[in-house]
Amino acid sequence: MSVIRILTVDDHPLLREGIAAVFDAQDDMTLVGQASNGREAIESFRRLRPDVTLMDLRMPDMSGIEAIAAIRAEFANARIIVLTTYAGDAQAAAALKAGAAGYLLKNMVRKELIETIRAVHAGKRRVPPEIATEIAEHVADDALTEREVQILQCVAAGKSNKLIAVQLAISEGTVKTHMKSILPKLDASDRTHAVMIALRRGILDL
Amino acid sequence: MSVIRILTVDDHPLLREGIAAVFDAQDDMTLVGQASNGREAIESFRRLRPDVTLMDLRMPDMSGIEAIAAIRAEFANARIIVLTTYAGDAQAAAALKAGAAGYLLKNMVRKELIETIRAVHAGKRRVPPEIATEIAEHVADDALTEREVQILQCVAAGKSNKLIAVQLAISEGTVKTHMKSILPKLDASDRTHAVMIALRRGILDL
DNA sequence: CGCGCGCTACCCCTTTAGGGAGATGCCGCG
DNA sequence: CGCGGCATCTCCCTAAAGGGGTAGCGCGCG
Numbered sequence: 001m002s003v004i005r006i007l008t009v010d011d012h013p014l015l016r017e018g019i020a021a022v023f024d025a026q027d028d029m030t031l032v033g034q035a036s037n038g039r040e041a042i043e044s045f046r047r048l049r050p051d052v053t054l055m056d057l058r059m060p061d062m063s064g065i066e067a068i069a070a071i072r073a074e075f076a077n078a079r080i081i082v083l084t085t086y087a088g089d090a091q092a093a094a095a096l097k098a099g100a101a102g103y104l105l106k107n108m109v110r111k112e113l114i115e116t117i118r119a120v121h122a123g124k125r126r127v128p129p130e131i132a133t134e135i136a137e138h139v140a141d142d143a144l145t146e147r148e149v150q151i152l153q154c155v156a157a158g159k160s161n162k163l164i165a166v167q168l169a170i171s172e173g174t175v176k177t178h179m180k181s182i183l184p185k186l187d188a189s190d191r192t193h194a195v196m197i198a199l200r201r202g203i204l205d206l
Numbered sequence: 207m208s209v210i211r212i213l214t215v216d217d218h219p220l221l222r223e224g225i226a227a228v229f230d231a232q233d234d235m236t237l238v239g240q241a242s243n244g245r246e247a248i249e250s251f252r253r254l255r256p257d258v259t260l261m262d263l264r265m266p267d268m269s270g271i272e273a274i275a276a277i278r279a280e281f282a283n284a285r286i287i288v289l290t291t292y293a294g295d296a297q298a299a300a301a302l303k304a305g306a307a308g309y310l311l312k313n314m315v316r317k318e319l320i321e322t323i324r325a326v327h328a329g330k331r332r333v334p335p336e337i338a339t340e341i342a343e344h345v346a347d348d349a350l351t352e353r354e355v356q357i358l359q360c361v362a363a364g365k366s367n368k369l370i371a372v373q374l375a376i377s378e379g380t381v382k383t384h385m386k387s388i389l390p391k392l393d394a395s396d397r398t399h400a401v402m403i404a405l406r407r408g409i410l411d412l
Numbered sequence: 413c414g415c416g417c418g419c420t421a422c423c424c425c426t427t428t429a430g431g432g433a434g435a436t437g438c439c440g441c442g
Numbered sequence: 443c444g445c446g447g448c449a450t451c452t453c454c455c456t457a458a459a460g461g462g463g464t465a466g467c468g469c470g471c472g
Contacts, residue, residue: 011313012221012224012312012313013224013313013314013315013316014221014224014225014228014312014316014319015218015220015221015224015312016224017223017224017225017227017228017316018218018219018220018221018222018223018224018225018226018227019220019223019224020224020227021223021224021226021227022220022223106218106220106221107217107218107219108219109219110219110220110223113220145447145448145449146448147448147449155398156398156402157399157402158394158395158396158398158399158400158402159395160395160396160427160428160429161428161429162427162428170449170450170451171450171451171452173450173451173452173453174449174450174451176429176430176431177449177450177451178449178450179429179430180430180431180432181448183430188364189364189365189366190364190366190429190430190458191398191429191430192361192362192364192397192398192401193363193364194364195398195401195402196362196363196364196401196412199405199412200412206402206405206406206412351417351418351419352418353418353419354418366457366458366459367458367459368457368458376419376420376421377420377421377422379420379421379422379423380419380420380421380422382459382460382461383419383420383421383422384419384420385459385460386460386461386462387418389460396428396459396460397459397460
């Protein structure tokens, strides 16, 4: 039986140590490298060609989602598992769309980690039911457009429609039109509510 | 030289394993127990009387801040270090007010962890300069009152002033009066901005 | 005791946000 | 080529939010 060669990517050294400790106890897994942000992850992947990569999403320098997309663009058969604290269905969906084969939460138990790594290494996809359910709840909704997200970011920054209009070089009426499109899409009662929902769903960052 | 007996409290088993791995390599420290939420933490503390406790803040069942306060009420000389991802100056200040002797971020390196544990065990307080600076930036501001936080929570839930008034059984005018007090305190331009600032500073939860 | 603060409540007024309906130009896709 | 989605813009109207000031009432603290 071959040994599974693993790369971990996370900006928390302590967590990486915890993961390493788990693999030390598994004789069919070995940790071949560690990285602490997306940029390092890409570089490490090129050099090490791990069988499975564990990747956090929120990291300095380059996010996990960007790193996943970049690695998959270069190595189409790269097997990457997201390992993160839950950050909303939009984040999870984006990670899977970028090419992640699995999604794990940091509060899971050791057994799930091992099991998921084996499954992904065998070419399967693994998304926990609670995550899958959350994503499924919103596939029916039409997603926000790029422009709408941009406007929502301005709203979150405390800007008025008038200011947003100036900043994006469009009329205030157009900003209102976009807001009238955003609110029902997010099922929000007003702009403040829309921002909260977008934060919870991982559409906006805090 | 006596061995430092340590209790860890965090809802991420992997992180606890990482911490445990660090202590295994230190011959003057030993991990005597683990807990995964505030309630378990209190119970474990009573039973084990650790020299130093490492406590996360965001946990299910009971938050770290409540646990710190409860433990310190019962054991006034308990030495507790917060170990968390940064959650704003209000959270940090609340933890220190509740009786924490130190504040560490999860993205620190091993050496800082060891050093802080030794310092706190020796009776010192340890707060990293970047945290101390953040807290200091806001000590001059007058804090939100209990009622104001309550109203801001309603605002974050997407409620209108009218709805908030009904729910809190006060007049809409009073809600407006409170808002007129909240906005300048947070230096916010409108209610949405106020909610964002409160989230970033740890005054509200997502 | 008096003072300050928190909570309550009211007034007036301006600005902003939100809801409805309609319309144009652009671009990609079948 | 025509259709749909996106972004842009317009007009009208109502509701909500924000800014100013004033004031009573209870409570703790020096």
